[in-house]
Amino acid sequence: MRSKGNKANILVLNCGSSSLKYKIIRMPQGEEIVYGEAERVGIKTQESSVITHTALGRKKVIEVELKDHSLALKKILELISQDVREHPEIAFDIFAHRYVHPGNFFNKPVKVDKVVLRKLEETLCLAAIHNPIAYKLIEFCSREYKQVEQFVVFDTAFHKSIPPEFSTYALPVKIAKKYGLRKVGFHGISHQYVMEEGCRFLNRDYKQQKVISCHLGSGGSSVCAINHGKSVNNSMGFTPLEGLVMNTRCGNLDLGLIFYIMSRESYSPVEAENILNKKSGILGVFNSSSDLRDAVNNLATDPKAKMAFELYVRRVRTYLGFYALILKKADILIFTDSLGTGVPILRQRICEAMDFLGISLDKVKNQGYRGGICELSTEDAQTKILIVPTNEELMIARETYKELAKK
Numbered sequence: 001m002r003s004k005g006n007k008a009n010i011l012v013l014n015c016g017s018s019s020l021k022y023k024i025i026r027m028p029q030g031e032e033i034v035y036g037e038a039e040r041v042g043i044k045t046q047e048s049s050v051i052t053h054t055a056l057g058r059k060k061v062i063e064v065e066l067k068d069h070s071l072a073l074k075k076i077l078e079l080i081s082q083d084v085r086e087h088p089e090i091a092f093d094i095f096a097h098r099y100v101h102p103g104n105f106f107n108k109p110v111k112v113d114k115v116v117l118r119k120l121e122e123t124l125c126l127a128a129i130h131n132p133i134a135y136k137l138i139e140f141c142s143r144e145y146k147q148v149e150q151f152v153v154f155d156t157a158f159h160k161s162i163p164p165e166f167s168t169y170a171l172p173v174k175i176a177k178k179y180g181l182r183k184v185g186f187h188g189i190s191h192q193y194v195m196e197e198g199c200r201f202l203n204r205d206y207k208q209q210k211v212i213s214c215h216l217g218s219g220g221s222s223v224c225a226i227n228h229g230k231s232v233n234n235s236m237g238f239t240p241l242e243g244l245v246m247n248t249r250c251g252n253l254d255l256g257l258i259f260y261i262m263s264r265e266s267y268s269p270v271e272a273e274n275i276l277n278k279k280s281g282i283l284g285v286f287n288s289s290s291d292l293r294d295a296v297n298n299l300a301t302d303p304k305a306k307m308a309f310e311l312y313v314r315r316v317r318t319y320l321g322f323y324a325l326i327l328k329k330a331d332i333l334i335f336t337d338s339l340g341t342g343v344p345i346l347r348q349r350i351c352e353a354m355d356f357l358g359i360s361l362d363k364v365k366n367q368g369y370r371g372g373i374c375e376l377s378t379e380d381a382q383t384k385i386l387i388v389p390t391n392e393e394l395m396i397a398r399e400t401y402k403e404l405a406k407k
Contacts, residue, residue, distance in 0.1 A: 009033070010400055011080075011092035012393040013073070013137055017129040017219035018043045018247065018290070020072045024080070024092050025397040027404075032394070033090050034080060038072040039218075043247075043290055051075060055083040056090065069133045070140060095141050095150040096400040098189060098392060099134050100240065101127035102154045104180045109403045112138060112150035120152070127186075127240050128277045129249070130220075151400045158188030161230040169238070183242075185234030187215040191224040192231075193395040194336045194388040201373045202332070202384060210327040212320060214350070215390065216340035218291050221246050223316065225323035233326060235319045241277060244319070245312045247290040250280035252315070282308045292339055296346070313349045320350065324357045330383050333359055336390040344369065347376070351385065358382030 006028065014021040018041050024034035036053035049066040052059070053076070062079075066072045084091045103123045110116055117139065124131045141150055167183040169176060176182065191213045199206035211226040221244045225233040235243030245251045253276070262272050283290035286308040288298070298305035324330055335347055344366050351361035360381040369376070369387055377385035 006405070008094055008401065008404060009090065009092045010094045010096050010397045012096045012098075012396045012400075013134075013141075014098045014392050014396065015069055015130060015133045015137065016217060017133075019219060020069050020076070021393060022076055023393040023397070024090060025394060027397055027401040030394055030397070034083060035393070036076065036079075038066055038069075038076065040291075041066045041072050042068045051079070053079045055080075056087060070136055073137055073140065093148065094400065094404070095138075095145070095148055096396050097134055097138055097141075097150065097152045098155060098396055099138075099152045100130040100155045100186060101184065102152075102156065106152075106154055107157055107160060109151055109153045109399045111403065112142060112152060116152070117142065126238075128273060130240065151403055153189065153396045153399045155186050155188050156184045158192045159183075159185030159224075159231045159234050162233060166233045181238055183234070183237045185222075185224070185231060186236040186240050187220065187222045187224070187234070188231065189392045189395050190215045190336060190390040191222075191226065191234075193392060194334050194390050195226050195229070197373065197391075198332055198334050198386045198388045201386065201388070202375075204331075209331045210329070211332045211334060212323045212327070212330045213334045213336065214316065214320075214340055215337050216244075216316070216335065216346070217337040218293065218339060219247050220249070221316075221337075221339070223319040223323060225326050227327060233323060244315045245308075246281045247292070248278045248281045248283045250276050250284065282312065285311060292346070293343060296343055309346075313346065316350050317354075320354070320359075321357065324359075329358050332384045332386060333377075334386050334388050336388050341369075341387050341389055347387075359385065361385055 008027050010025050010027055012023050012025060020038040020041060022036055023032050025032055034055045036051060038051045040047060040049040048063050051062045051064060064075060101123055103126055105119045120135055124135060138150060162183060162185055169181055171181060194213055195211050196206055199209055207229040213224045213226060215222050220240055223235045224231055241249050243251050258272060261267065282292050282295060286295045286304050292312055295305040295308045299309060335341065339346055347366055348361060348363060351359050358381060360378040362376055362378045365376045374387045375384060376387060
């Protein structure tokens with residue numbers, strides 16, 4: 001490890017279902033010295049895949065075919081190597097990975113070793129889209145960068161506080177206990193970050209606030225109810241398949257429908273899961289693309305695009321109403337991630353006719369949003385509406401650095 005004293009350059013790798021975000025963050029300052037994102041990785045879209053890479057303030061955009069996340073990581077490491085040759089001081093000392101679903105094995109960040117790798121391998125089926133991708137990258141780093149320490153930060157840890165009445169499934173207790181079947185929730189790293197930063201922006205103590213956080217991404221999406229700094233419910237469940245309509249995931253579904261299709265089409269469980277996780281959602285309804293932004297661009301001309309958009313909006317509104325009921329009205333409503341920050345019409349439609357819940361969106365502010373943390377609520381609204389760009393990578397670096405400090 002190249003770090004000296006209490007300083008370290010941490011390369012954070014954050015896999016989405018169709019993206020790979022990365023940052024080299026100098027800790028403990030939290031300074032982002034290299035950052036970027038590979039987008040539209042391994043999916044069918046109307047635009048080509050691309051890597052946007054910035055090092056020491058210099059930005060470049062590379063259009064390149066990215067068939068999978070392993071290829072994306074190799075390209076990213078090549079770009080970083082080129083930068084390091086000119087500026088050795090930005091070389092990274094540590095890998096830090098976001099991992100979606102660790103099952104019952106881990107509830108805090110861990111250093112990667114052979115034992116950890118074996119346990120993570122047992123969790124691949126728990127988040128069928130994310131876990132295999134992250135695992136392959138962790139394995140690759142372990143093999144190709146043996147001298148560099150690796151840590152894993154888990155997406156479920158923030159949701160440990162979800163109470164039993166919301167985390168328990170109505171299944172036979174014996175089976176539920178045997179396999180650890182309960183709602184674990186996801187996007188916890190993001191929900192925690194935007195909750196803390198949103199409250200800081202409003203100069204409020206997050207331990208005194210009731211927050212609904214909408215993490216709406218071009219891949220996965222979820223809504224979280226947060227009461228006084230603790231997650232009390234999340235739209236995702238035992239796996240990330242539950243909840244909202246997503247890019248290729250169906251979200252909530254009548255379970256009987258699954259058995260009906262399996263019997264009619266003679267699908268195996270693996271084939272059925274592949275359809276629900278990788279061929280449904282926006283892609284299943286819109287067909288031309290799995291990216292909701294593409295559907296928004298075709299709302300006026302394509303009925304399938306309009307249907308996909310309406311399904312997405314209505315599902316988010318369902319959870320917004322449910323969580324407002326749980327919290328007895330929210331003090332703060334937060335939109336984050338690529339769709340939450342980048343699609344004004346989506347925010348407008350989600351907040352439409354929500355005045356009875358204290359939610360009232362200022363349309364002028366909404367259309368005029370240009371970046372950063374911003375308030376979008378009307379002056380008389382009981383609930384503050386914020387856009388808070390998420391920074392999972394910074395939160396991952398903070399959690400990793402805490403583990404390093406313990407050593």
